[in-house]
Amino acid sequence: MSDRLVEVRDVSVVFHKKALFKKTRSVEAVKSVSFGIDRGETLGLVGESGSGKSTTGRAVLKLVPVASGDITVGGQNLTDLNGRALRKARRRMQMVFQDPYSSLDPSATVAASISEPLMVHDHVSARAARARALELIELVGLRASHADRYPYEFSGGQRQRIAIARAIALNPDFIVCDEAVSALDVSTQNQVINLLERLRTEFDLAYLFIAHDLAIVRHISHRVAVMYLGRIVESGPAERVYNEPAHPYTQALLSAIPNPSPHRRADRRIVLAGEVPDPARPPSGCPFRTRCAFAMDICAERMPEHTAINGGGEVACHLQTSGPELSGAPLGDLTAAAIRRA
């Protein structure tokens, strides 16, 4: 019954930093990433800063040049689309950005910002666009009287609502939310999340929900993908990933979530050593091996394959196929001691 809306296959994105008289430096920000999103589904994308989440989100919308791979949205292959055709295809997919302060043109009124997609795609009259904009403004929980104000007159949460109104103006199928709530205070954040959820069920939207706050991702996502240094290292149904992480990185990430309960102060925390390596000079083999407690010889040699996991999803880790051979079992079944012995 799968109703695939978005299909991303082996997508890579490479940035070139050109400098006169210097070698061009290339950063492969996204490396052969694949995933799919069903209609009405939310895929959470998590990972540390610089891991390539935003770039992935942009690549799916073809906002950055895609070096290789295929992207299909609603049956339409975007890979070779360009210019006018691409602009036309954009009506089905929209984006909500992280920073509510910079994602709205400060020189345009709220109504003007919201009507932009309507004018562009439906070529409606200014009056009609405005009428629809007013509807949308109320739909996202603002008042119609706000229509002619400028963004600086609004709080972050309100701006994010405006951005959402703009994103849903054309009844898209798919929205990329890039850290859409990260800049907001906790109570405002929840208001926006609730709004997103409401809209999703109401309009059968699919989200690619990018965030670094794992607690929120858990709440909102059906499935979750974890990125590290440009690669998806683990993906699967949210419940499975959170309860039975299969990749050491996922495990460390989850254990780093601050625990609100003072009774259970973290003694089982895995504090990752060191920092994320420079994406321009990634380590050989598995990118995570430099910080991995379970690193084996093979990890430096080969990039692990994606393996299916019990309970759904995939993981790319040598622990699944070499050494202790977890073969789809969660990481929790293993202890560091066991590894060292093996």
Added chain:
Amino acid sequence: MLRLLGTRLLTMVPLLLVVSFLIYGLIALVPGGPETALAGSNPTPEKLAMVREQLGLNEPFLVQYWNWFTAAVQGDLGNSFVNGQSVWSAIAGGFPVTLSLVALTLLIAAVLGLGLGLAAALRPGSWIDRTATIIASLFMSLPYFWVGMMLVLVFAIDLRILPAIGYVSFAQSPTDWFLHLITPAFALAIVPVAVVARQTRAAVTGVMTEDYVRTAEAKGLRPIRLVGKHVLKNAAVPVVTAFGVEANRLIGATVVMEQLFALPGVGKLTYFSVFSRDFPMVQGILLITAILIMFVNLAVDLSYGYFNPKIKAT
């Protein structure tokens, strides 16, 4: 750093090539030539033709350019049409004067401009700030030659404490050098003082709100060190940029100023050459000033690397 310098010098080469071509073209394609002026008070057509021939004005344009350029590369900018003097030595003769004038002007701009700007920036909104701002606005608005004229009338004619015209080289007498240049330099400096003061004020007030200044303050640093070390180095980039722009503008302004003060510099030479259609001289001056400005820009750019190591890295 050296590498950067090297690459920057390399990029200047094509730029210079284009610039030299434009300079030559601009001047050489002038309808009618300088020969009338040179052929005496009653020239015959034959005489005019002879002069043209002598000046090499009958060659095709590109050949003329090429001859000029190859000679220029070897340091020979040709000879003046008007008095036969070597263009290079004429420019070299005027350079110390103009450079002295510009240097003194920039020095005044640095001392007064930085002082005014800093005083204003350290007490934003205070009477010092307001006064400095008003002074800067006024200075920006006064025509510099007008100021120069007024200064001469007061200090040279009425008070008789400064010379009205002329130049004495630094080597000859530093005091006289200074006395002869101070009036024109001060008049020229009014706009740079204003620009530098405004830029300094803006930059310093900007930097003062930076987080790292608060960090430094939280370390217990005293104001002198705080401003002298943490603020100034970071505020320097726009100020140095302003200096670069002003240096460029000043080279133009010397044309008028050297005239008013009978200073034997490149500016006076420019004025004289343009009006006597001394094309080799005009071409030479434009080329040399272009190179000079390129170096000023280069120096300014390189200084960015010192003031902001992050720029150096990229």
Added chain:
Amino acid sequence: MLSIEDLRIDFATDRGWVNVLNGVSFDVGKNEIVVLVGESGSGKTVTSLSVLGLVPRAHSRKTSGHIWYDGKDLTELPIGELRDIRGNEISMIFQEPMTSLNPAFTVGDQIAEAYRRHRGGKKKAALARAAEMLDLVGIPNAGARVRDYPHEFSGGMRQRAMIAMALICEPRLLIADEPTTALDVTVQAQIVELLIRLRDETGCGILFITHDLGVVAELADKVVVMYAGEVVETSLARDLYIQPKHPYTEGLLSAMPQQGVRGQELPTIPGRTPEPWSMPSGCRFSPRCSHAVEECGKAAIPLRVLDDGRACRCCRSGDLALGGVR
């Protein structure tokens, strides 16, 4: 050790003087980690800055209050003496590791500078000490990295460098204004561990500021909750989570996404924080409070000290039974 008493601060703005701190009071003891939490704009930063007199003087005024430290009122201390305390007895680290270090000087130079300012000595010795400190905060190859510029450090490393700078003179109190907010969760965890370790090793008191109640739970001994420029609740961490006394604290706790239930709406606090120039009369939280009664809007509510050493600014603190975290 540090005692803030009824601090009130106004700021000059386009709209005239507005009140941004109103009756802030709390103590930080030796060897104690006190966490200040509250939403954006609640006055956390202003509170922390005012301890060291770093609130911009030109646009601010103190209308009442004291900050007692060592028997001296820091707010009345001559600026020279205050400078001797800054970075020496009390030091601070800031939220933005990216901008809090001066890009024009090496990291080592900036760390050593604090040392030389208060301890004097040769530059070389101070640099060696700076390298030691970098090593202490866990930067590998510290001896070489003192010569790096800030832009050559990652965010986490910069924040470590900031901590090294703050600790080089072995202060008695460290004020950390949202030191982890800009960092990744994994790095945040590292920094929190580091601070706890340093507290254990050096015995300095820490005033830690955050808006993330999750982080609070990780390290706080005592929690001070601020709302709209006021302290609304002070409590031992453990007690606060089990049984908040102020409805705002309750709201904050329940709004943590960790508390959410899939498929249900996340709990929220209705409305938004008031702007400093349009503060509601009476209890500042009352317009958003689900427990508000008529009395709440009438008169300013004092910060009442409760029997168990906790304090709360709510006129119904006695009769409300609020829920903590699950």
Added chain:
Amino acid sequence: SGKPGDLNPGSTSTAAGQPAQNVACPPTDKGAIDKNATFTWMYSVANTSFDPDKVTTSNSWMYLFPVYDTLTRLNANGEPEAMLAKKWEVGDGGKTLTLDLIENWKYHDGTPFDAKSVKANLDRHRAKGSFNEQALSDVKKVDVSGDSTVKITTGHGAAPLISILASSAGMMMSPAVFDDPKQANMPTGGSGAFKVTGYDPATKVEYTAVKDYWDPDALNVAKMIFLISSSDNARLNAVMTGQADATFLRSAMYQPAKDGGLVVCQKPSLASFTIALNTTHAPFDKKEAREALNYAIDRKSINQLMQGFCQPGIQMFPTSYYASDPDLTAEKYPYDPAKARELLKAAGVPSGFEFTLETDNLESYTSVAELIQANLQQAGIKMKIQPVELPKLMENFSVNKTADAVMVQQKADADPSIQIAAFYLKNGFSNPGNYTNAKVVELDAEAKAAQSKEERAAVYKKLFQEAYADAAPPVTLCHLNTPLAMNAKVQGVEVYVDGSRQFRGVAIKK
């Protein structure tokens, strides 16, 4: 005084409002002069070369006089005097000139000054490409007839030569350095009282007196410095502050110079403000149109504008000069716009016409042009003013012949015949329209062959009457009187009627 308030309105000016036309500069007081002094003169334009054949304008002569003595000399009143030629004689029916040279004099490089060297110089001067080629074009040959006698044979007449040899065409330079191109910048083969000891082109020339000058009376200072600045204010400022000893004044600076306590002296000169016309451009081909121009210009108000330093005049030279008609005063062309209109009718342009006047882009020229513009407007003539720099001006008018008319300050040349040739003869440099008048041509030839000055004067009188009768171009506006200003120590400066700047005999008081 020159204060404007004193001037009567309208065109009848009174003597009271005008500065005196003739004020002599302080004479030399032989007893009180400092022979070791330096005299500093400040001028507006630089020289173009130190080689008398390579200069490009007569403005450069000033810089050459101290270095090169001339064969003859025109004194301050324009009368020929002995110089390197002790005396001379016109012979062969006015066709030859025989010069008797001084003896025991050497060029600065040691070459003896003798007849051979004079012939060499004259032959060089008249060679092709020399600046003096034109002035000496009538010379057929030069013969050496003894150690110190030279005979010059001309084609039409030798009379003009006497004056011409007082100019660069008569400057003597050591034949040893003829082919040395360095002479243009650093002359070493001079024959005059000074050597150039410092040269900063366009800025400064420094002269040092030579030892044992043949005419010790004419040498009273040890050094002379000529400074150059085209800024009128800078020049006056320099003299007022003592940085220079003397300079010339534009009319607007006269009163300030006097008020500043400077010594000011002046004398009417042969130089004039003129408007040269291109007679191929209609209606300048019509005599009536040219006459109309003359009637339509208010010469008195130009003089007023020039603060009394430009005496109205209508012929090429002022009436005080021998080559003029004393009856042709400014009254011959009174300011009369109505008459001008009538004449325009006669010229076939009853509703006036339009033309462009090109002139130097200096303020002193453009304001005169503006005044003329307003005058002509009254007569229905629309004149546009186009300021251009001097070389361009000459090019447009004389070479490309595109300009309708130009207004210039016409300097006196070495001899009247040169200026006459430029304006009245075919292919004259200032005659792009090739205006010709048979009678004028005839009289010009006659004047050249005249034996005596008186005889020449009579011929010129007729010539200028003819020119007036035909309203020959140029339109002369007024004759300039350029004052000199100096400090009280300067003695022996003279104002030369021909406008030349010579400082022979200048002295500084102790």
Added chain:
Amino acid sequence: MPRPKEPAVRRKRAGRFAQLARRFAGNKPAVAGGILLFVILVVTMGAPLFAPYTPEQINIADRLSGPTPAHWLGTDALGRDTLSRLLFGGQISLAASALSVAIATLIGLPLGILAGYVGRGPDWLLNRASDILMTFPALVLTIAIIAVVGPGLTTAMISLGIVYSARLFRVIRSATLVVRQEVYIEASISIGTANHTILWRRILPNVLPTLLIQVSFLLASALLAEVTISLLGLGALPPTASWGSMLGQAFAEIRGTPSLAVFPGIAIALATLSFNLVGDGLRDSFGRATRKAEG
């Protein structure tokens, strides 16, 4: 069915600019500058109404008079009324500055936006072109161009405009680069808005503040440049008065009648001052608006 009233349309105009105007109005020097500029514009543009004489009316008998009841500001060397010439000359000077700035804008604005927005090849090319233009001192280049083309204010100001266009280009380009990085531009792209619409509706309005500020400063520079050029006799052709040519003429008389140089000097200083003050005011107002927008 009656249409609902739409007061909002008017608000829209008011909104952001009202905000700006309020800030500007709160800035005393800026308001003073604005008023000054307004007065200068009114009296110069209304010169035919206000001037007691025509600017070319010569009265040689009354030359170089100081201020008198007949001539409030005196007369010049030709006896022309200084006040009238100042008023008419202002038209010329201001129009000349406006011309050069308009040319600079016409060239610099579109090219700056183009280079900043498109980047790559065009950016490289245009940058080099501006590098080249910037290697010449503006005044020297202008004089050289005039020497070639011949004098005249229009020529002078056009060539000055070309020189200025390089400066404006740089500023607009970097402003565009900043705006281009803004997320709202990416938002527009993600919506599918066409490039020209983005340039017109998103980039242009947001570089407009930068442009306005620059224009006011450039106007001040251009005015001074006009004065310099006319002073050298290369500007306004006689008998046309411009402030620069008036000052040039006054310089000839400065020793005898210094007052002649004072009035054009004051006029120039006041006009320049007003441009600079307005520019500062705009910068401050926009600056604060932007800062506010950033949080």
